[in-house]
Amino acid sequence: MRTWEKNVRKVIPYTPGEQPDEPDMIKLNTNENPYPPSPRVLQAWKEMDLSAMRLYPDPTANVLVEAIAAEYKVKKEQVFVGVGSDDVLAMAFQAFFNSDQPVLFPDITYSFYDVWAELFGIPYRCPKLNENFEIVKEDYMGQNGGIVFPNPNAPTGIQMPLEDIEEIVRANQDVVVIVDEAYVDFGAQSALPLIEKYDNLLVVQTFSKSRSMAGMRIGYAFGSETLIRYLNDVKYSFNSYTMNRPSLLLGAACVADREYFQETVAKIQKTREWTKQELKRLGFEFADSKANFIFVTHPSCPAKELFEALRKRHIYVRYFAKPRIDQYLRITVGTQEEMETFIEFLEEYFDKQ
C-alpha cells in the first residue's frame, strides 16, 4: 500500500443493478417504469431554451418545489428536492443522524442505508424482519439515534399500515424518522399527512419509479418547515446547485400531468396482479407486493440458476447473494407484453426441468 493510501477513506460502495443495453432485452432488474414520461415532459424538452444553460440554475429549485407543493397541497417551505431520492436520503443521513445512539433500519431493506451509515460514520443497528419478512414495529420503540425504512419495504414489496407507522413516529419524537416512499404510489398509503402532526418526520419520494424519470434524477421530501430548513442548510454546505435546469423544468412539467401519472400507475398495478396470478400458478411463493416489483421464491428451483437462465435470454431480474434472501428474485413489473414473454419463458424453463 502506498503511503497516501493509508489516509484514503475506504468504503464498500453500493452495487446498483446492472444497466445492460441489448436491443431485445426485457429489463426487470432496477424497478424503472416501463412507460415513457408524460407527453408534457417531452413537449417541455422540445421547448427548452438551450442558451439558458450558460447560467447557473436557481439554487432554491423554486419552479419544481412550487409544482410539488401545489400538487401535494403543502407549503413550499415543507418541500426539499435533490438529485434523486438517493441524494435526498444521503443529505438527510448527514443532517439528522448525528447521535451516539445507533440509527435503526431493517436487516433486509434498501442496501444503500448501511453504505451511507458507513460513509458518514453513523452507528447503526438492523432489527430483523420477522419470518414473513415484515417489519416488527416493537423493534423500533427503544432508544435510538433515528429511524429509516422504506414503505413499501424493498426488496419485499410489503407495506406497513399507516397506523403502525404513526405508532413508530409517535414513540420516537426525540429523533428524526425517515419514511422512504420510493414505491408508495403503486398501492401503499403515504405518511405525508402525518408531517402536520409530527415535526420530526421526513417523507421521501422520487420521480424515478412511478413518474418514469429515473434518468433525470429527481427526488423530493416533505417535512416540517424546521426539518426542511436543516436539510437545506446541509445542501448549501455541500453543493448549491444540485438540480440542473432540465431537471427543474421537466420535473415541474411531469408533476403537472396528474392524469398520465394515474394512468401509468394503474396499468402497472393491473399487470402486477396478473403477474402474481401467473407466478402462483407456476409454484412461486411471494408476499403481497404493493410496489412495482414482486419478490419471489420457488420451492424447487434455485434462484441463482433461474437468474442466470433468464439472463442468457436477456431477461434481467435482480438477485441478491445475501443471507436470508439468496433464494429470492426481485422482478420489476414491466409492460403487460414484457410480462407475458417472461411468463412464457418460465413455462418453457419448468417444462425442461
Ligand SMILES: *Cc1c(COP(=O)(O)O)cnc(C)c1O
Ligand atoms: C429506487 C429507490 C430509491 C432511490 O431512487 P432515486 O432514483 O435515487 O430517486 C430510494 N429508496 C428506495 C427504497 C429505492 O428503491
